[in-house]
Amino acid sequence: xxxxxxxxxxxxxxxxxxxxxxxxxxxxxxxxxxxxxxxxxxxxxxxxxxxxxxxxxxxxxxxxxxxxxxxxxxxxxxxxxxxxxxxxxxxxxxxxxxxxxxxxxxxxxxxxxxxxxxxxxxxxxxxxxxxxxxxxxxxxxxxxxxxxxxxxxxxxxxxxxxxxxxxxxxxxxxxxxxxxxxxxxxxxxxxxxxxxxxxxxxxxxxxxxxxxxxxxxxxxxxxxxxxxxxxxxxxxxxxxxxxxxxxxxxxxxxxxxxxxxxxxxxxxxxxxxxxxxxxxxxxxxxxxxxxxxxxxxxxxxxxxxxxxxxxxxxxxxxxxxxxxxxxxxxxxxxxxxxxxxxxxxxxxxxxxxxxxxxxxxxxxxxxxxxxxxxxxxxxxxxxxxxxxxxxxxxxxxxxxxxxxxxxxxxxxxxxxxxxxxxxxxxxxxxxxxxxxxxxxxxxxxxxxxxxxxxxxxxxxxxxxxxxxxxxxxxxxxxxxxxxxxxxxxxxxxxxxxxxxxxxxxxxxxxxxxxxxxxxxxxxxxxxxxxxxxxxxxxxxxxxxxxxx
Amino acid sequence: xxxxxxxxxxxxxxxxxxxxxxxxxxxxxxxxxxxxxxxxxxxxxxxxxxxxxxxxxxxxxxxxxxxxxxxxxxxxxxxxxxxxxxxxxxxxxxxxxxxxxxxxxxxxxxxxxxxxxxxxxxxxxxxxxxxxxxxxxxxxxxxxxxxxxxxxxxxxxxxxxxxxxxxxxxxxxxxxxxxxxxxxxxx
Numbered sequence: 001x002x003x004x005x006x007x008x009x010x011x012x013x014x015x016x017x018x019x020x021x022x023x024x025x026x027x028x029x030x031x032x033x034x035x036x037x038x039x040x041x042x043x044x045x046x047x048x049x050x051x052x053x054x055x056x057x058x059x060x061x062x063x064x065x066x067x068x069x070x071x072x073x074x075x076x077x078x079x080x081x082x083x084x085x086x087x088x089x090x091x092x093x094x095x096x097x098x099x100x101x102x103x104x105x106x107x108x109x110x111x112x113x114x115x116x117x118x119x120x121x122x123x124x125x126x127x128x129x130x131x132x133x134x135x136x137x138x139x140x141x142x143x144x145x146x147x148x149x150x151x152x153x154x155x156x157x158x159x160x161x162x163x164x165x166x167x168x169x170x171x172x173x174x175x176x177x178x179x180x181x182x183x184x185x186x187x188x189x190x191x192x193x194x195x196x197x198x199x200x201x202x203x204x205x206x207x208x209x210x211x212x213x214x215x216x217x218x219x220x221x222x223x224x225x226x227x228x229x230x231x232x233x234x235x236x237x238x239x240x241x242x243x244x245x246x247x248x249x250x251x252x253x254x255x256x257x258x259x260x261x262x263x264x265x266x267x268x269x270x271x272x273x274x275x276x277x278x279x280x281x282x283x284x285x286x287x288x289x290x291x292x293x294x295x296x297x298x299x300x301x302x303x304x305x306x307x308x309x310x311x312x313x314x315x316x317x318x319x320x321x322x323x324x325x326x327x328x329x330x331x332x333x334x335x336x337x338x339x340x341x342x343x344x345x346x347x348x349x350x351x352x353x354x355x356x357x358x359x360x361x362x363x364x365x366x367x368x369x370x371x372x373x374x375x376x377x378x379x380x381x382x383x384x385x386x387x388x389x390x391x392x393x394x395x396x397x398x399x400x401x402x403x404x405x406x407x408x409x410x411x412x413x414x415x416x417x418x419x420x421x422x423x424x425x426x427x428x429x430x431x432x433x434x435x436x437x438x439x440x441x442x443x444x445x446x447x448x449x450x451x452x453x454x455x456x457x458x459x460x461x462x463x464x465x466x467x468x469x470x471x472x473x474x475x476x477x478x479x480x481x482x483x484x485x486x487x488x489x490x491x492x493x494x495x496x497x498x499x500x501x502x503x504x505x506x507x508x509x510x511x512x513x514x515x516x517x518x519x520x521x522x523x524x525x526x527x528x529x530x531x532x533x534x535x536x537x538x539x540x541x542x543x544x545x546x547x548x
Numbered sequence: 549x550x551x552x553x554x555x556x557x558x559x560x561x562x563x564x565x566x567x568x569x570x571x572x573x574x575x576x577x578x579x580x581x582x583x584x585x586x587x588x589x590x591x592x593x594x595x596x597x598x599x600x601x602x603x604x605x606x607x608x609x610x611x612x613x614x615x616x617x618x619x620x621x622x623x624x625x626x627x628x629x630x631x632x633x634x635x636x637x638x639x640x641x642x643x644x645x646x647x648x649x650x651x652x653x654x655x656x657x658x659x660x661x662x663x664x665x666x667x668x669x670x671x672x673x674x675x676x677x678x679x680x681x682x683x684x685x686x687x688x689x690x691x692x693x694x695x696x697x698x699x700x701x702x703x704x705x706x707x708x709x710x711x712x713x714x715x716x717x718x719x720x721x722x723x724x725x726x727x728x729x730x731x732x733x734x735x
Contacts, residue, residue, distance in 0.1 A: 053721030214726025
């Protein structure tokens, strides 16, 4: 029996597609190259309980993968630097059943309506290929509502004055605000900004058979030990419960098989190293914005734009130490954000003019502390002062920070292709990233850094520092490597096959039955994390496939 | 008895770790907290089955629930390859050298501890610090792992009885208790 669809990747995109397709009666195989720690191997209709509050397992030992020794990526800031300047980790999102949903702290904002038509509203930017999306907020809104319901999102309606209209309330109310975030929100309000409780995929009440979050604090970077987090566990459990889904973990898709304009299935490397072909009527690719273009290139797709327009969010990071202890190790890592720096104001417009650019856009600003002791310990110099620094704890207990996920423009030179020499342990060429921030990103960050610092000073910060990711030092050093983990844009969506790789329904222009269901299809990066939007797009693409 | 290091190497490692993370009035030093055992356990992770790489879930029992942290995970084929490469190095094996030779932690520790010198343990504290500063690649290697052994979960062999966490007022793995809403939101 031929499967209706084979889905490459089990993260929020693939899991959403699996949920929608199996609900409509389709049979699917979900192929995941990473390990399964999310679903009970004895009964895949139930969650597993492998996750824990363990800083070693997650932050220093690659528990959620990928391990850069066996699945490296390579990086260079510019082709003139040679084949690559770095081999190892690049902006890795977990490679595991559940994908990026497992490690995130679950902030899942929608985009604003204007985000879909920046080119029409603001005009072009030098060097970048800014374009409108081929669909608008209104068209995506029902799928935003569906994705929020499927994942389980807690939020406060009306709290964000910049938010677009909603057809349904948040499925849950917001959870407990962190003490430090209350302090930073009060300071931000005094300076005229509009902080609000971040829409968060962590249950504030029991939801969908999963318990309420108990604020354990091991949220960002960690799998949720009690499955209160809206990682894709809910969608995968539902898909498995239909009896129409298979899960193949530790199985690597090495190639999509084509006959003419049709894909016939995928070639995989099984856990024992043997090669197999899994046939299907449709192929859904949801491997993330680095691995999806890698797979398309390994499959011989020759569209010249595959891999181009990589965007990652240019982060502006402003940190300071407070006179009070914020106990940032309690709660959901980030409970408050503000969007004023996406919208901008007269000062922002003046900064754009001064930089010789038509406009500047920042990003959503996360209000956060840092509660992890190993990471703290490594930041202090070793020796006699170390135990005293750990007790006084300027980082873990007193540091407060703003992280702005700055909009990264789509530059054709920022791209993913196949490294000419470096291989993964299975013998396949790895993804090579060529990336550097453009004038827009540097100018926006330079403009917003001091404004964020002013909020910290308003909070009473005794010491402050402004930095960015990637750093502004030597572009060929590891400092040039971004850390946002928000990878987007490498398989661009559009109506015109000469300026885009997939059409408005997420289908590859060159083939009849291959859909891309992850953040690769993003036309612009906006200033928001990609998860909810990619899940909404995956839901929409899946509904279009089954005709529902 | 150390699992992988020689007794001599273990003794040198212990003295060095206590200089990197020394005791204070409020805090145990690295040796009292079991940091050398943590590092020796990592170097000898494959001396036990399943290897001591990833502790289990979901709870340790320190804050309630049935303890299951100490049940270490079995590794898949790819993970075992990665961790053997990281710890043992590539040893000229073609399946570990697909991107060239890899020097493992065991070799880096063996050479690093030897580089500290036979006289290291007999030096005074200031001279020991000076020796460590003159070998930054050795000090950095030990310090990164020492921080893990001091402030990571006790199941990995360090942070003895949670003494590293107690010294800094960190509750550690708080599942399944977690924190109440008031503990999150109040000063």
